[in-house]
Amino acid sequence: MKIAIAQLNYTIGDVDGNASKIIDSIHKAKAQHADLVIFAEQAVSGTPAFDLLRKTTFLELCEDALVEIASCCDGIAAIVGLPILTADGTISAAALIQDRKVLRYIGKKYITARREMGFLVPSKGYEYATIKGHKCAIIVGDDLSRERDFDQSVETVISINARKYGKGTMTYRYEMMRNLAFVESKNLVLVNQVGGSTDIVYDGTSGALNSRGELVLMMKNFEEDFQIFDTKASARPITIPSTYNDRTRLVYEAARCGLRDFFRKNGYRKASIGLSGGIDSAVVASIAADALGAENVRALLMPSPFSSLESVEDAKELARNLGIEYNVIPISEIYTSVVNTLKPVIGGTEFDATEENIQTRIRTVLLMALQNKTDYILLNSSNKSENALGLCTLYGDTAGAFSPTGDLYKSEMYDVARYINRTQGNPIPESILTKEPSSELHPGQKDSDILPPYEVVDAILFRMIEEGQHREEIVNAGFDSEVVEKIHGMIMRNEKKRYQFPPVLRLSSCTFGHERLMPLTNKYGD
Incomplete structure (x- = not known):
């Protein structure tokens, strides 16, 4: 089966513009004789949409756009991400389209990102579908890192995602995918969004692994891209960039x-x-x-x-x-x-x-x-x-x-x-x-009048913020106890400033105000 992977840059709330991009890619996939074309999680709406996901009129616009998208899918299947309103609330879904019809919605089971909590509700998770005689498991978002034991008859796992960039996450992402593809002995295809959405940036880096767990296709970083993965073709394995200069x-x-x-x-x-x-x-x-x-x-x-x-x-x-x-x-x-x-x-x-x-x-x-x-x-x-x-x-x-x-x-x-x-x-x-x-x-x-060199300061800060280490652990690792206490005190005293920052582009795994959100009024000092 030929799977077209459309890695696109969407804009939150621009339903018509996003749908136009999706339709253009469908035509491109048909021209290249693809059997299936896949798009990222919440491609129609853009993400994170926050309280837009509570607006019925917005969700209706997304579904109306999906009908238009489906009308273009003659001779090709498509998997398109969008939010769908259910009796329990809004879910993040993959719409499966075949023969110009929306056959069903596959919802995301695990709501793990803070930017989605309170705006999305869990659904039942991945489902199986046969596309052009090829049995696939269709899975949405972070469910990919939590689900295992797919049916033996499944040949390919297709994950539509919206995974933001963070330092070191690409290596982790592909190592997790490699293990899954190898253990399950299945092809694994992931499509991600690309581009900035206020303080989040999606890196793209969509890709495909064969049933031996070998990465055989990797798409561009931070750029739109469009490539075909042929499940039957042989391809030379690709090495994941992981050097200091790459990072x-x-x-x-x-x-x-x-x-x-x-x-x-x-x-x-x-x-x-x-x-x-x-x-x-x-x-x-x-x-x-x-x-x-x-x-x-x-x-x-x-x-x-x-x-x-x-x-x-x-x-x-x-x-x-x-x-x-x-x-x-x-x-x-x-x-x-x-x-x-x-x-x-x-x-x-x-x-x-x-x-x-x-x-x-x-x-x-x-x-x-x-x-x-x-x-x-x-x-x-x-x-x-x-x-x-x-x-x-x-x-x-x-x-x-x-x-x-x-x-x-x-x-x-x-x-x-x-x-x-x-x-x-x-x-x-x-x-x-x-x-x-x-x-x-x-x-x-x-700056050295009040602090040691930034190489030392940053090493301590990284342990405190990204790794959540206690001061005692950091001192035991060889850092000066007075310096560690001073830095800890400075962090704790200045939460009021961080509450008033402009939007900060999130490039780490623990950004102030998001992954690390402390109460402004707080007497806990440990």
Whole structure:
């Protein structure tokens, strides 16, 4: 049997546009003499649709679109994902279409993602179907990782999915599929969505394994793709990319895809960013120029009384290398004016975080003025390390419409920066990569004044956040107990800041506010 795998980029709520893409792929599959064409979970609706899944009118639009899709399926079978309203609530279903008719719906049994809980209800799970004389098991979503012992007469397991990208998930996904295909001795075909949906990005990477558990087809990362898997043809096994460089490339491509689709699907064209001469804004500016085009990115360089001349020159060089428009707007006079205005309130006190935060908030005022006047949407250039520790200013450098890197640790920002230089002709000046990290908010400030090197900090943060280790476990692994306690205290004290972040593109397995959601009012300190 020839199975066409249509890996497409859908837009939440654009039922007509999604249906049009699906119909185009059906015609393409027929032209290539496929017996079956398969589409991702919730392809018609886009996902995550949240409370749209509670709207009867929305669900009816999805079913109406399915009727139109089915009318095109003459001479070919199709499996299409969409939400369906049942007596128990909305399910995530695979519609099986043959001879221009919707024969039945196969629903998802396990609702495991937080973004689906409360919006979808469980269904009965996978079912069998005979397509062109070929017996298949049709399964939806994460049920694939939980179901086993398919009927012996089944030749191929078909999984329609909407699995978001996360660092390292591709290797895990295909290892699970390899084990399943090998143990069950069946072909296994998976189709995934691709593209950004606000703070989620789907990596695509659909594929097929033969009954020996060998990966024989892998589709593109972060791009639409269309390929045919012939269950009877022999094919050479493919190796799953798993090196350090592969992982950094995938992180970069995920950030670029998520940023590009956030703008495209929301009707935005132009992005602004504050360039400081530091690593974070350099990485975000580079991603933005690649995703949106250099002509659509504009930077403001806003040196304060404490900014070094070297940082300003680094930021200028970066902007010139990227080919983006920039302006230098010193904020020294504004800063002095604000501090002087506040003298009746704070006069006579020591310089502290108050004066530091005034600088970052002034910069945000200017960047937001640029957005309001010219429609350049402000990008946030934070990183996960600083977000975790609270080394960020509310209504200052936490501002922005979207954060493409807020789920990447500081050390990962350097990895991505080196990847950018390696693949794009060294746009990021070497001095940005080699200088000691600093916010330059007071004379001689260095991040190392209060913290050990970020390699150490990030190793501790990863154990605490991604792996959920207790402080005692981390100390027993060889980390300094005072440092571990300090970092833990900083994380716990700064939940209030994370509650007010812009949308952060989810690139890890444990993103703040989603996989890790702590109560804002909380006295538990262990």
